Amino acid sequence: MSSPGYQVIARKWRPQTFDDVVGQDHVVRTLKNAIARGRIAHAYLLVGPRGTGKTSTARIFAKALNCTGGPKADFDVNDPACRSIADGTHLDVIEFDAASNTQVDKIREAILDSVAYAPASAKFKIYIIDEVHMLSPGSFNALLKTLEEPPPHVKFVFATTDPQKMPLTVISRCQRFDLKPIPAELIVDRLKKIAQAEKIKVTDAALACIARMADGGLRDAQSIFDQMISFCGNEIAEPDVLDVYGLVAAEKVAELAGALAAGDHRKIVAIVDDCDANGRDLVRLLADLQALVRTALLDAIAKGGRSELLGASAGSTGSPQAMTTEQITRLLDGLREGEGSVKLGLAEKINFEVTLLKAVEASRSRAIDSLIKELAALADESPAVTAAGDGSEKKKD
């Protein structure tokens, strides 16, 4: 039974100040500067994947604007105005969920009819519209005029995961900020801090595993962490997370990537067999493999055309095999090509194997155009080749 005061980690750990927001420094810095310089626009659009801090940032911004003695970026979280914004009870900070209020009547009622009235107690009337892309075309049209020239006491903050679905007329009237997927290291750091505060013992490998699954979303990471605590109690290790979510251990993924790099068909099939027999999620494994190969691709680009990352993780004896940028690109391409069939679910294992084997073949084959280029380069280097038959060039010296 949950105690009445219990809150899930994601809610309990909602960032309350700008400095508490993880991994969105570019957004935070710009907003803080705007406040410090008194250059506050009338409409902001926060765009980003789910669970990366849009709603949190919108509320923090509202606090900075409406705090006692504001606007100021370093407000006191215990200021009554800030507390009521955090609780969602502030009269002048109106949160509107566009997903459940798409019709134009709703937006009239909640926003357009009230914008002209002065704020009840604070400096600004702030409308936070979440999932704004869900508004109907009629609602967007109704909003346009107010958005163009709102009364000076009105500020809009829109949040969306899907800006492509918004009319450009609306987007162009806003200052847009793009929140990014949060890097795994920062997710791990945040979870460590939470674990410490919540007195949970969790290994670094387990946290890395959770971060891997969360794909840049901090809410997702925290929800998974919450679930693991329910499942395991106060001690969590990597195998627990792997078992609950059907993940493959990082070393095993690396080993499989190494087998792909080495073109070791037998090993590939053996590892897939083992993963399948242990009930591992092959769709997830494919995603993990792709992430690893992509890292190798970036490594090859950074190092001028070759990477040993995949070969080095083969776990095999002998020196690591380097792969060229082209080979890695083909491997990655092959892995992506098979994604659809693996996700279909039918004959998942076979499709997975075929995808891996095809990707290996693709990475080992050479493109005709690159071959032609190489031959042409060779011909340029040795004029004797082009002058074949004549032989006079050779005899010269």
Ligand SMILES: Nc1ncnc2c1ncn2[C@@H]1O[C@H](COP(=O)(O)OP(=O)(O)OP(=O)(O)O)[C@@H](O)[C@H]1O
């Ligand atoms: N950048 C972040 N820094 C700190 N915590 C974060 C961040 N992003 C998400 N979180 C955590 O996830 C929870 C949800 O974040 P938030 O509501 O801000 O996400 P969102 O981007 O609005 O997501 P959605 O697209 O699903 O609405 C927060 O309560 C917080 O615990």
Ligand SMILES: [Mg+2]
């Ligand atoms: Mg949100």
